[in-house]
Amino acid sequence: MRSLVSILAFGTLLATQPAAAQASSAAPVCEGSSGYAEAFGGRRTFLWRPDWLTAVKARYATDPALQPARAAMLARADAALTRGPYTVVDKTQTPASGDRHDYMSMGPYWWPDPSRPDGKPYMRRDGHMNPERDTNAFDLTDLEAMSGDVQALSLAYYFTGDERYAAKAAEFLRVWFLAPETKMNPNLNHGQAVPGLVSGRAEGVIDAYRLVRVVEGLGLLDTSSSLTDAERAGLRDWFADLVHWMATSPIGRAEKAATNNHGVYYDLLISEFALYAGMDDVAKTVIGRVGAQRLTPQIAADGSLPQELARTRSLHYSTWTLTAAFDIAQLGQCVGVDLWNFQTEDGRSLRSATNFVAGWAGREAEWPYPELDKTETSGLYEVLQRGAWAWSDPGLAAKAALYQERNAEIDLNLRVPPYGP
Known part of the structure; x- marks a missing residue:
């Protein structure tokens, strides 16, 4: 496969895996453009984890939830x-x-x-x-x-x-x-x-x-x-x-x-497509700069995403941006970049951004920023569900459970099961 590092002008396995991976010695390994193929019977996924899908498949036909x-x-x-x-x-x-x-x-x-x-x-x-x-x-x-x-x-x-x-x-x-x-x-x-x-x-x-x-x-x-x-x-x-x-x-x-959600999605898309195409070096170069070039300038010291809070759908765009950032963090595990535990000296991190929106779980109607539709909760549900796995956090899992019933039909439930240690 061809390499694009020379034209990108963007200028192994993760040694220390995030807490969710550490929680189980059987956690699957994503290996560059091979993805999870070795751990998943030859299926080359990058975001859809084999342990999660296998666990769901085992109870797929009988679990009422x-x-x-x-x-x-x-x-x-x-x-x-x-x-x-x-x-x-x-x-x-x-x-x-x-x-x-x-x-x-x-x-x-x-x-x-x-x-x-x-x-x-x-x-x-x-x-x-x-x-x-x-x-x-x-x-x-x-x-x-x-x-x-x-x-x-x-x-x-x-x-x-x-x-x-x-x-x-x-x-x-x-x-x-x-x-x-x-x-x-x-x-x-x-x-x-x-x-x-x-x-x-x-x-x-x-x-x-x-x-x-x-x-x-x-x-x-x-x-x-x-x-x-x-x-x-x-x-x-x-x-x-x-x-x-x-x-x-x-x-x-x-x-x-772009310095808002569009820039985050750009990094996600080019990294995902590069891994699929066999361009591991491209994905590693892009993801390696996400902490300094995306998370640091876009996340405020209090964990908020100021550019998204300025939108008329600020809660939607906050969780929408975090969803892409979570995807990039997962892809980082494929190329040896740990974004789950990235943190600036003043505390800006994926975790602080997650905590910011999680603080409104169960009271999203009180969200104090512009939001045209406070009834949409699928994005918040996904951030809480995936955040629970990322940091082995039962508290985030409990908050995610608040939204499970109203989002029971979405296929996230088939791809990311509720957190369990």
């Missing part, structure tokens, strides 16, 4: 058997490049200007989603559907062993990434465009967070013959090309420079 998530996942997987495939070439608009294979989406918070006859250029209303972005004029809906279906199908295949699920996921992957007539070009030059203003923005790179589901799902498909070796190589090459684009394109470089 798992039945809502199990039923929802299987319902989606069964429905996916009759859907799709999805492709970027069937959108009704054409990107500015003139190439329908280029992905295209619209900024979520941009609306027609009522003072102009054609509404252009659109104007921004932070936190208010314009439903126009979800129409077939753009590719976001298909990207969301494809990645969500691949995730459900791969999980259904893992838990049931039914090859129908793997075969359908493989069909989706061929059409979206490989088939010459339907594949997406590995770039996001036209992501989160603003009508009348710009044909693509750096912020559009974050749309690719949905592809993390695809990479992890591919790991679960490694035990199936639904994809050929040549197709798997083609998928690795596609993601290698996307890494190259992220590292070298003006839009990719601009997103890298």
Whole structure:
């Protein structure tokens, strides 16, 4: 596999693993671009831990607490058997490049200007989603559907062993990434465009967070013959090309420079895709600078994320950012970088940021910062659940349990079980 350290211009196993890993001598080892393959029967995942999935599988069919998530996942997987495939070439608009294979989406918070006859250029209303972005004029809906279906199908295949699920996921992957007539070009030059203003923005790179589901799902498909070796190589090459684009394109470089959640997600995405493509040195270089370049400037001394608190959906964006940071910390375990225990002299750390939002668990309605929807708790639930594992903290686990029932159907419950020492 090719290396990109020389062009990135970003200038082994973790020796000391986080507390969650230390809690069990049987904790699996993630080894670079091999991921958890050795510990997971050849399945090359990076974020979906084999010990967690194996534990869930052992009680998947009988544990009442798992039945809502199990039923929802299987319902989606069964429905996916009759859907799709999805492709970027069937959108009704054409990107500015003139190439329908280029992905295209619209900024979520941009609306027609009522003072102009054609509404252009659109104007921004932070936190208010314009439903126009979800129409077939753009590719976001298909990207969301494809990645969500691949995730459900791969999980259904893992838990049931039914090859129908793997075969359908493989069909989706061929059409979206490989088939010459339907594949997406590995770039996001036209992501989160603003009508009348710009044909693509750096912020559009974050749309690719949905592809993390695809990479992890591919790991679960490694035990199936639904994809050929040549197709798997083609998928690795596609993601290698996307890494190259992220590292070298003006839009990719601009997103890298973002100082809020977009910068954190950039580091997550390029690291995940680099590991999948076999570019261990790229992932280690990126993740090795996250502590100094992301956590230190973005986390305040009190654990808050000031740039996210300024948003109209501040709780959502705080947990959204932490979710990506947790993913990077997990990937760090694959390349010898410990972010779980990173801390500045004045106490800025993932733990302090987690404690900040955890302090509002059970009283999120009292959150004192701008938040348009205080009923959404899935992000807080995930941060608490995963934080409990990261630091072997029963207190965080107890707070996560406050939100389990109202989030019982989400597939996080199948991928990250409740913490237990």
